[in-house]
Amino acid sequence: MNELALEYFFFNLPIYKPVQVTENWDDFIFLLNLGRGHNQQDIEGYNPFRKTESTFGGWSNIKESIEYFTKYGGTDRIGIKCKRYGDVLDFFIHYNADKHILMKVGQFPSVADFHIQELKKYQKVLNKEKLKEFSKGIGLAANGVGIGSFVYLRRIFEHLIWDSFDQHKNDINKDEKEFVTLRMEDKIESLLPGLWHTGRNLSITN
Template identity: 35%
Template sequence: MYIENIEHFFLETPLYQKFDIDPDDGELLFDLIYFNDKIDCYCPFCDKDSTFIGTNKVPSFGGFKNDSFADMTRHSGYGIDYFLNKIHAIDLYCSRVEEHKMQIIVYITNSHIFKIGQFPSIAEISQPQLKKYRPVLTNEKYTELNRGVGLITHGVGIGAFVYLRRIFEDLIEEAHQILNKMDGWDEEVYTKARMNDKIEILKSELPEFLVDNKELYGILSKGIHELSEDECKEYFPTVKLGVELILDEKLEAKKKQDKIALAKKSIASIRRDIKDK
């Protein structure tokens, strides 16, 4: 597995995940270690969304300005070896308040790169974004969602998958509890059905994204039984995105229901007022 996106590597990649490095990855390592671009993310110190800016400076080899790996190689004679078998710290600061720092620590060997440290933690950056799901999750499931994201931050892949799967199963059970009270419900057929068929049976009460992406459950289950820690860590961001999309849809539906309830109440109250006159 290779690093495809530096921003994703900084903000989403769990610690200790192993990425391959090729001899021609000098440019990538240069851009990573001397990161001077901007990334948008939540700042836990501002308690607001912000933009972080990279501050690492390229050494001025022989007094030259080096804007690229090619410049560096030309002026210093160093190649990719210059970055290998070392620990590097990448510094960024919050554009809202300069004292708000972010640091990513990477260890680069001859053939691999690992993120071995990060401050603030991924959990601190991403957990505030989970707060919005509070209205559509029980206390227990909200805690578990946070725990899943917290675990992945500390490099625990399979455990994090378990928590996401529990949330998925809870959504299914919620729909089941609504529909099993309806006329013509066949509990025996439902109990014996496989998860894919259960989702199909419950489809009228489930978010569309979940129904259209039933295989998400398959991935979550596979994660727990067959995938390695590294595979779970690699797939976690995608699976989390899927769960978030399902929760987004529930959140939208809840907002609409709340609005309808409010409108009904107001209309009833107006009707009473008119009658009284």
């Protein structure tokens, strides 16, 4: 994965995650030029201010030369501007010239803000409590706390498994005492016939 691909860098890369700048040097230079208004390329992403997908372009007034920044490193600012509404998203990067390591050290809005709209997809299958946990998981992942995010996502997954068990326990011929002792992959496998039965009925009625 190219972590300096524009859409990924701006909308998905967690802050403080180090990116080694070696073979992707040209992408690094393109990014710096974008922050100085020298490059214009459409960037597709989510505008959290307007709650809609939109197209962005480079926007900034940085005066410091790229040559100085790449030689000595430091902190830089890159802005991208929504072409539809004019909203500006700000990103702050730090480059260690000795180690050739780049990272985002701040941004507004946050990575979580770009992905919070994904919660809408799951409103029909998750209750309010689980939606809050999902939101926390997204926030932790956005800040590079993968382990903490995994804890919340595992809770949600287990909730869905048990919810499915309650709906299909008559189809799988297992009581709760037996089901709770199964490994997770065995729980999923045992539920497949019940899920298939539901899916088959849905396909017939639809």
